[in-house]
Amino acid sequence: MPNTPDMLLVVDGNNVAWAGFHALRRPMGADTPEKLVRAALLGLTQSVIGFAVRAGEPPDAAPSRQAGQQGLFDEPRQRTSGLIVAFDAGRPLRRRGLYPPYQTGRESDGSFMEYEKHVVEGIRQFSEVAAWLPLQLLRGANTEADDLIAAAVLQSGAAEVRICSTDRDFLQLVDDRVSIYSPVKRLVITPRNFGEATAPKSSDGTATPFPRERYLDYRIASGDASDNLPGIPGVGTLTAAKLVAAAPIDEYLAEPARITSVLGRKSARIDAAFASSEAAETIHRNRELMDLRLAARNYSSLDEYRRQGSWDETSFRAWVKDQRISALEIESAVRCMEHIAAG
Structure with a gap:
């Protein structure tokens, strides 16, 4: 393992849950409420664990794979030392108080409204599993994950922080300490490539x-x-x-x-x-x-929004087996969670 600093990884939970849901919905043939929830749950779980294993780096071709083949759980160039997953809950009441039309377009989108309840249930189930993982969940009623993430990043003393999200708003936080991993583009954005990326x-x-x-x-x-x-x-x-x-x-x-x-x-x-x-x-x-x-100043303390999980390898392994998550490489996931828990 190269001698590089460990990484605090901060995941935009709803953003990743929706991306994972859409990536799996059709391949899984999700055509019932149960299958739709499962698509959201697996998409979110595989993404979060994959990000953690790779320390927020894009999947690379591993030596054991054929040329051009990429894996979600390739060994990273550095290691994840802390893991935070933040979720929206309810509606963005603070911003709607400032500008009532804020994000209302989503609620007039029939596809969004049709699938939202299934994605929300997938998030709820993931939150239960997270009790066995060495990660922090951030969530508050009618509170946006963006604000909680910004507060967590700005309050963190970690030498390196990486936010996993396709939300372009987070690009305003990029500096010598904070970088962004955009999963769809499979691109890490830092000060060095910021101009080219934006x-x-x-x-x-x-x-x-x-x-x-x-x-x-x-x-x-x-x-x-x-x-x-x-x-x-x-x-x-x-x-x-x-x-x-x-x-x-x-x-x-x-x-x-x-x-x-x-x-x-x-x-x-x-x-x-x-x-x-x-x-x-x-x-x-x-x-x-x-x-x-500016928004982060409203969250000088995140205690009321934070829930800390505790690493339980036995329960996690049993859950992965019960869910038949074949795409999750369990040994890589366990090694990563052990490292985070020990940190």
């Missing part, structure tokens, strides 16, 4: 990078359609990247005439938004909703 591209493939410390400004300006959160009128991802590459977004409120010179063109919609109060209101609102460092 810069939007024009139709001809030209990227528009911007400073890492202005990622939150970029998101504030462009908005987030997945959360039903609009950006500044007339500002899409490419325009937002060009603006924040030149200056922090707040500077344009004081000097809106600068927008035309930065973009090399005039935009009636953008000019009107900055000439009125609309741009300022959007920037203020989106910062309140999107700034995870």
Whole structure:
């Protein structure tokens, strides 16, 4: 094992549960409530254990496998020393108090509403299994996992922290200590590749990078359609990247005439938004909703949200056998859990 620091791994539970559910639902032929719950449970369990075994690294081709073959449980280049899994619960009441339409698009999505109860039940069952694992569960009524994760990461004294999620909001936390593993892209995002990983591209493939410390400004300006959160009128991802590459977004409120010179063109919609109060209101609102460092201040203590599991190898092995989880390499999982428990 290389002499590298151990890793605190923080998993965005709902994000991973939904990804695992969709990855397994059709291959498993899940067409009953019981099978749908099982798809969610297995997808979540295999992902969390796989992330922990690999210390948040993408699956690599192991020497014992044929060239090009990848495994979920390949030996890592470093080891997981701590494991946190955070879940949403209920609805995001704090943010809806600031902006009522926040995330309401999901509730008008028939597919989301059809499957949500099965994914939630899969999460509940995983939470029971987690009592036998050396991990922390973070969850609170009508509380978003994003906020709990941000608080846990910022409060942690770990030398290295990796967040496992496809949620782009976490990219604002990347620094020399914190990195992101995006499971769908199988990509680890660090300060070294941040620009390449985040810069939007024009139709001809030209990227528009911007400073890492202005990622939150970029998101504030462009908005987030997945959360039903609009950006500044007339500002899409490419325009937002060009603006924040030149200056922090707040500077344009004081000097809106600068927008035309930065973009090399005039935009009636953008000019009107900055000439009125609309741009300022959007920037203020989106910062309140999107700034995870700001949100983390609401959770100076995570004690009421935390449940600590205790490593029980016998119960875990029996559960894996009973569930017939063939894709989970039990010996790799046990070695990893032993290391975390000993830490």
